[in-house]
Amino acid sequence: MSSISRQAFSANGINYQPSAKPIVVICMDGSADEYLDTTMAFDRMPNLKKMAIAGYRGMVRGALPSFTNVNNSSIVTGVSPAVHGISGNFFYDAAKDQEVMMNSAEYLRAETLLAAAANAGRKVAVVTAKEKLRDILSHKMKGIAISAEKANQAKSETHGVAGVEEIVGHPTPVIYSADASLFVLRAGVAFIEKGLADFLYLSLTDYMQHTYAPDAEESLAFYEAMDAEIGKLLQLGAIVGATADHGMNAKVKADGSPNVLFVEDMLEEKFGENGFRVICPITDPYVKHHGALGSYVVVHVNDKTKINEIKNWLAIQPGITEVYDKATAVRVLEQPEDRIGDLVVLSGRDVVVGRRPQYHDLSALDGTLRSHGGRYEEMVPMVISHPLNAAYKMKAAGDPRNFDIFDFTINGTNA
């Protein structure tokens, strides 16, 4: 293997002093800690267990809303949504009266540590399951940036690599599959083996977690297969850090049907028509997961004098757990002020919030409704392959964040 740059770099005020070993951070999309617990109880994650014993395993707090692109943006920048600006897949631009999709780097307000690592001489590779994340994750970055979803379309000029299927030895997977995530890990292994990368961010997708509970055989087999790839990364001498963007919970009633509060309808019934716009920032083009239903919505109120009254009413509705006005959401939930609404609403562990029934197509679900977005999907696991030094042991015992994962993996394992 050619020599690996140890040059320090910084991004968004955070300094990184990497070792000369390959560094791999994995975002195990939707991996509530129960997925690890259950698979490990059946002795089907031996490599992750080795990491926990030799290195560190603990819980870290994700960014809110507990959605994929919010937390992926935090992980590659090391900062909260208040700083990087990505607060969901969608926001409502009140001035332009437009609902704006944020799956593009033009909405990113922070630099990425991946770009900084590349500028410092690391061979960086970003592999994401879904194409939608590629633009943000690879913003201004020299190196490899591909998605599993469109692996066979990667070209040297635009993706930093071509012939991906041949390199990885697997065909481009369908996005609604275990293989979509496994391909990401396999690509990471192949890129290190072939000397194409020494600094990797591997971001999986949560189709499996949306569809299967931790004790389903499909889930156990999926995590077991993930673990096998993690084992190969460890065999290659990599320092591996793994975390999740968010957890996952069933969001159903006792009869198994979706447990939904349609907030726009609720508000109109109570306060009259045409005064409200509810934005579900989980909404994205991938509908089979969750029908655009999560445990977090923002509310725009036409009559601003009523905000406090509406807030107090929403706060005591069964199933709703937290309601914040804009100023408080900016502080407590670390949100960008111009990309939320007048109110931010979070719901319970088994409850999702939506707009109106006609905005949510649940017919495409591949199982019962499992989703995320709220407080009960905020805490996620963090596992590091190497022992933490004294300073990072202390940091781990405080209020570590999932978006500190590169910091822990790089700086936390320095002797």
Place this chain on the structure above:
Amino acid sequence: MSSISRQAFSANGINYQPSAKPIVVICMDGSADEYLDTTMAFDRMPNLKKMAIAGYRGMVRGALPSFTNVNNSSIVTGVSPAVHGISGNFFYDAAKDQEVMMNSAEYLRAETLLAAAANAGRKVAVVTAKEKLRDILSHKMKGIAISAEKANQAKSETHGVAGVEEIVGHPTPVIYSADASLFVLRAGVAFIEKGLADFLYLSLTDYMQHTYAPDAEESLAFYEAMDAEIGKLLQLGAIVGATADHGMNAKVKADGSPNVLFVEDMLEEKFGENGFRVICPITDPYVKHHGALGSYVVVHVNDKTKINEIKNWLAIQPGITEVYDKATAVRVLEQPEDRIGDLVVLSGRDVVVGRRPQYHDLSALDGTLRSHGGRYEEMVPMVISHPLNAAYKMKAAGDPRNFDIFDFTINGTNA
């Protein structure tokens, strides 16, 4: 073993249909899931692992505030603090201008399922580490009720059993020790072995968790010793359900010193003197654990017209995560209206809230400050030794509570 009553019983509207096997519920005080994860990663909890594989392991939501007597009261009644009335160790009775200690059954507003089980012919035993819980847990109950702390003072007339040290084969432990909890489990084993009980509630104490992080050898050895006793319970044919009253987090700054917000001082500095009374409902006579500092306080405000202004100001102070007025706290936090304050304040994962420095003696701490009481100690593990039936699998996938533990252990394991 003499025949065990299978007579159904009910308490607080919940029906229980017990099997003829011994039924044991364990409250592993202060057992954040990380304690189980870490000890199991080192293969030092083989019996709990067996339970997870043969039965069920998942996360459940505790009652708030995430304190010991609140959750123990919920576990033995099956209902929330709004119903049973125990909202902490202390509350302020504004009418009488008195701070009232609630460690007595006279403050309990619900019946216990333990008393109901005894009336249905079960041989019930309650063993608690701390004497302070004995009165509430054994309220109106026929059977055995002892504490480890005062095991050698148990008498047949008042405790339902005498000669406890001889029966258990261990001396009365000191309360600040691993043995205080282990004695509870050993007593449970001995009572079943000797035919003295077939329906048990074993409530441990969290001195060890307050003092040691999950990866400390003292903690690993403690959980290993707990696991050995759990193994004996399983060997005796018991159906075992285990959960926790609350989790546990370090509450320190980067330099290891306690991370405290003194709310009464903060409010006086901002809003003027003599207008506030802050109650720390974690306050109890056992001071070595936490110095009366937890992540939950209630605030009484003299000038009721200022409540909203104070609420909004508190809500955006760094380290404070949630602030509720009384009506909202009653609904969202399931609190008894007459035993909270005008405002309820919760703090972050690494932050505790207190009154003023002079009310908190931290000199007695046996380590760095680790505590609980807030949202980040709300989610706790639940482990059941036997497979869940279909209805309770569904219930476990919803929003199960730690105080459903008797329901799960009894009704959830019926075929």
